[in-house]
Amino acid sequence: MAGNAREPGVSVASRVLAVLGAFDAAHDRLTLSEIARRSGQPLATAHRLVAELERWGGLTRSDDGAYGIGRRLWDVGTLARVERDLRDVASPFLQDVHRTTRETVHLAVRDGLHALYVDRLVDRTTAQVLSRAGARLPLHATAVGKVLLAQAPGDVVRAALTDPVRVTPHTITEPGRLHREVAEVRRRGFARTAEEMTPGAWSVAVPIALPGGGVVASLGIVVASPRRDLVRLVPVLQVAANGIGRELPPGWTPT
Amino acid sequence: MAGNAREPGVSVASRVLAVLGAFDAAHDRLTLSEIARRSGQPLATAHRLVAELERWGGLTRSDDGAYGIGRRLWDVGTLARVERDLRDVASPFLQDVHRTTRETVHLAVRDGLHALYVDRLVDRTTAQVLSRAGARLPLHATAVGKVLLAQAPGDVVRAALTDPVRVTPHTITEPGRLHREVAEVRRRGFARTAEEMTPGAWSVAVPIALPGGGVVASLGIVVASPRRDLVRLVPVLQVAANGIGRELPPGWTPT
DNA sequence: CCACGAACTTCCACTGAGCGGAAGAGGCTG
DNA sequence: CAGCCTCTTCCGCTCAGTGGAAGTTCGTGG
Known part of the structure; x- marks a missing residue:
């Protein structure tokens, strides 16, 4: 047998x-x-x-x-590049942002057609906005995602904006409108979302670029109310993002 | 061939x-x-x-x-228990402690004869005190280590205090003295170190216990000067440690 | 310009490590 | 206690894995 x-x-x-x-x-x-x-x-x-x-x-x-x-x-x-370098460098800056804004802070890189959340900081008091380190969320429905998309190769953008998933009633799913929005993100240097991923969550995000110019990650803030002045937080994010970019090893890639 | x-x-x-x-x-x-x-x-x-x-x-x-x-x-x-549950629950509390003290905060569990640093928060300004998430440091030379040792089984204590490594000139290496110190930690409910692991670093730590009573982790603060009032930070740590203990899933173990 | 070495990649025929169906052990449920 | 589930152990057949060697690429220095 x-x-x-x-x-x-x-x-x-x-x-x-x-x-x-x-x-x-x-x-x-x-x-x-x-x-x-x-x-x-x-x-x-x-x-x-x-x-x-x-x-x-x-x-x-x-x-x-x-x-x-x-x-x-x-x-x-723990030894993975995403984890080690980026997290180590960015962590103090996330704290800075969190301390001055008291809002949830997110750090993400692009992983294929998703935003990969590498780190995040949440208040105990703030409502859990979802997302933990290691989570992957769609690029078109998150602020960090739109930022990453704005710097991604053309075929990635096309793939990501073809038949985009509807996550909430507010998720933008018209490819045309998304393409326009991504172009605007590229021009303006920051992205926003309004309940497109999570009901009750609004956010802004900016790119993290190396001194050389390449965008490697994105830094974002999520708040639990439709604050009109959300854009005022953009400079705060930019200062932190610049700091992170400067301190990353030259030529760093999230791969 | x-x-x-x-x-x-x-x-x-x-x-x-x-x-x-x-x-x-x-x-x-x-x-x-x-x-x-x-x-x-x-x-x-x-x-x-x-x-x-x-x-x-x-x-x-x-x-x-x-x-x-x-x-x-x-x-x-990222899916490991140490990471997921403990980090997720503890993170906001680490932030609380960091916000009120502005000092480096450490979260550690015992891994055999070492303290395993699960998370940490550092100021960009503060001198890098060593230790990153994932680091393993000797139990007898760190505050979190002494706390974990104080609750460890007898054979672990004996093994850890037999021939303890001298890390700095201030490291305590006499087994007798260490045994006495560990007993005192158990009695007093917190541990201290003075440059025993890193020159220029002083620290205090308290246990994190489940409501049931078992100690599962340790929460510590490291400062860069020999502040006499370091002990005053103990209550701050204890409040946070209690909060963490309460929010951990019942019966949680770091295994 | 070529010889030399180091790091990497590919090749291939032999063989024991791995395979998985099956049977046995333990545990819970109705 | 019968039925059902999950886990553990067993064992003989066979093909996946093995590693020495040859080939390739690259950098160095004579």
Whole structure:
């Protein structure tokens, strides 16, 4: 007997990665069976890999049997460029902005067709506006996203503005209007949103550019009321953004 | 012909993990050869694994040929418990403490015989006191460390205080004195250090406990001058620590 | 201009690590 | 206690993984 029928062309490495890929923001704790299902692998195979990952410290298992990402993988993730350089440099500036405005501050880079939130600062008092470090939100519905879009290659802009997702009743979904808006962001040097991503949230954002000129990230503020003077915060953001750009290693890319 | 002589007993998974393990705080960018050397694998083997990791997005290669940790792994690391729950809950409180004191704030958990810094807040103006998120420092030479030690199992305390490393001229290295100090920390509810880890740095820290009673983390402040009134900051820390403890999911552990 | 070395990439035939169906163990529920 | 679920262990077949070696690219210095 002894069963076998190894699915061909699948490397062990990719199986390991499939296990890691089974975890995401909405599924940060999984049972063995869930991991097997979500990674598309037989239970026995998943079991073996998970056990090895746990032994190494990449996964941890809690009393209830569920697995979560372990410290070892957290350590490794911490070494990523996005995290290390940008966060380290930007963190004090985010604090400056937060201290003078008392509003939620966001730091994001472009990741494909999404804005990837690298860091954020929230008041305990302020309503949770969503978004945590690591979150990915659509480019066309967020202020940081529009800023990043304004500096992105033409094909990215086209792809992002083709059939844009409607997130709230206020989300702008007409490609034409979005193209015009992105052009205006490029001209004016900042972007705004009004409840386009989250009901009850208004925001502005500015680009973070290297001294050389390349835009590498975006810095934004989110407030919970339709303040007309939101634009007045733009200079605050710009000072911080310039500071961050200057302190980044020359030639830095978020890749 | 074709050479071979596969080293036995080494799983592919462990080879993948060895590649990841080649990266650390001091080596966040490595060339292929370095990865091969540091992970103890033949060049050709490392090459294959690295290529697969890169394809998945776990590693990125920059123009100069060096590899770094990629976004995909950053994402995964972001899902770790230490990161997610603790950071999310504690972040606003760290900001509160920072706003009222204007000093460097640290959040740490115990990881074996080290204090693992999960988050920190620094002024741009303040001298960089060392430590970034992800750093591991000895338990006996830091305030957060002493706090964590005060609540640790007996064998951990013994192991940590046996032959303690001398970091600065002020580091306390007599096991007896350290044991007494740890007992006092337990009694008093907070710990201090005076240039024991970094010359020119003084600190206090308090435990973060769950409503149930278990200490899960430590919150500390570092200042750059030997202020006598450092102890006056303890109540500020305690208020924040209580708040964090209350908001953590019941039964939370940093594992 | 070419020789030399170092870092990287590709190739390929052998073989043991990995595979997964199946059976067993434990636990919860109706 | 039968039924169902999740987890763990077992084992013989086989193909994915292996690593020495050859080829490629690049930089250096003679």
